[in-house]
Amino acid sequence: MKETLFDINRLVRPNVARLKPYSSARDEFEDFEAEMVFIDANENPFESDVNRYPDPQQRKLKEVLAARRGVPADNILLGNGSDEVLDLLFRAFCEPAQDNVLTLPPTYGMYKVLAEINNVENREVLLSQEYQPRVKDILEAADRNTKILFLCSPNNPTGNSFSAESVTALLEGFGGLVVIDEAYIDFSAQESCLHRLEEYPNLVVTQTLSKAYGLAGIRLGICFASPGVIAVLNRIKPPYNVNALTQRRALIRLDDPDSIDKEVSDVKREKGLLFNALLEVKFVSQVFPSDANFILARVDDANLRYRQLLDKGIVVRNRTTQPLCENCLRFTVGTPEENSRLMEELRGMV
Numbered sequence: 001m002k003e004t005l006f007d008i009n010r011l012v013r014p015n016v017a018r019l020k021p022y023s024s025a026r027d028e029f030e031d032f033e034a035e036m037v038f039i040d041a042n043e044n045p046f047e048s049d050v051n052r053y054p055d056p057q058q059r060k061l062k063e064v065l066a067a068r069r070g071v072p073a074d075n076i077l078l079g080n081g082s083d084e085v086l087d088l089l090f091r092a093f094c095e096p097a098q099d100n101v102l103t104l105p106p107t108y109g110m111y112k113v114l115a116e117i118n119n120v121e122n123r124e125v126l127l128s129q130e131y132q133p134r135v136k137d138i139l140e141a142a143d144r145n146t147k148i149l150f151l152c153s154p155n156n157p158t159g160n161s162f163s164a165e166s167v168t169a170l171l172e173g174f175g176g177l178v179v180i181d182e183a184y185i186d187f188s189a190q191e192s193c194l195h196r197l198e199e200y201p202n203l204v205v206t207q208t209l210s211k212a213y214g215l216a217g218i219r220l221g222i223c224f225a226s227p228g229v230i231a232v233l234n235r236i237k238p239p240y241n242v243n244a245l246t247q248r249r250a251l252i253r254l255d256d257p258d259s260i261d262k263e264v265s266d267v268k269r270e271k272g273l274l275f276n277a278l279l280e281v282k283f284v285s286q287v288f289p290s291d292a293n294f295i296l297a298r299v300d301d302a303n304l305r306y307r308q309l310l311d312k313g314i315v316v317r318n319r320t321t322q323p324l325c326e327n328c329l330r331f332t333v334g335t336p337e338e339n340s341r342l343m344e345e346l347r348g349m350v
């Protein structure tokens with residue numbers, strides 16, 4: 001394990017460290033697949049496929065995810081989307097009106113919203129012109145109350161990944177938790193940071209089934225971290241935060257890795273075609289290379305082009321108000337038919 005400034009006992013909120021967690025019926029008698037009479041949880045006894053509470057620790061699902069990602073199940077916590085996982089991190093580690101977090105705009109908007117909801121100061125250090133973290137400025141912006149640094153890589157909305165050197169420098173130079181949001185990692189040529197978990201106890205990696213796995217509707221987010229961090233989050237998570245239908249549906253999907261892999265490679269191929277086609281559009285001045293399933297492109301007038309596309313029945317994301325994203329639109333890679341339709345409309349626009 002690397003010598004780091006990290007000390008989990010200094011980071012966790014005192015009330016969280018002190019509290020006695022809620023113990024559910026399914027925590028107290030865990031073997032709920034056994035042939036027993038279960039009259040401990042005030043459930044309706046008449047069997048349907050959802051009359052029982054779900055496994056609060058989602059053990060089967062964690063086992064499958066652990067095997068797929070090559071990480072022990074003890075390093076995993078699951079949430080109702082990554083958004084819940086991120087919120088748990090705030091609630092476990094950031095004292096309202098006292099602590100702060102660091103975010104690097106332009107990036108995913110939820111970090112800032114969660115900071116506001118939790119009454120935690122959000123310190124912003126803009127990415128460089130190349131959309132890379134400015135390591136020195138970030139470390140200078142941190143103080144003793146800076147509990148979490150959010151790195152989104154591949155980054156939304158810019159699509160690029162952060163350089164391995166800057167991520168390492170931040171993991172080693174920052175004394176709080178470094179959360180690497182890998183929502184788009186399956187589309188990336190860059191390697192996931194999961195293999196660094198053992199080396200860096202301050203590293204938290206979040207992933208999701210919402211993008212590459214095609215399950216945005218079931219809400220399943222994954223947090224990978226050292227067992228100490230996972231234990232803290234387990235103290236405060238709602239007991240049944242991942243419902244039974246979600247657990248089942250995720251298992252069905254994970255049982256068919258070939259179809260996931262095929263969809264991801266189809267999206268990557270289509271992204272290449274879309275990238276080249278966007279370069280040819282006359283009012284597109286810049287197309288940013290992407291490690292994700294979307295492409296950011298700079299146009300002459302984002303508001304105008306956004307409205308024109310809407311009139312044609314195509315909804316894209318206008319990112320023009322984001323710093324360093326002036327006149328930029330974000331295009332999610334669609335089906336081949338949707339992408340052709342988009343290109344046809346863009347080519348026809350004056």
Ligand SMILES: *Cc1c(COP(=O)(O)O)cnc(C)c1O
Nearest residue numbers: 081082083108156183208210221
């Ligand atoms: C889409 C996205 C997520 C996914 O959030 P879920 O709550 O798991 O659906 C997380 N982080 C980033 C950066 C995203 O773009």
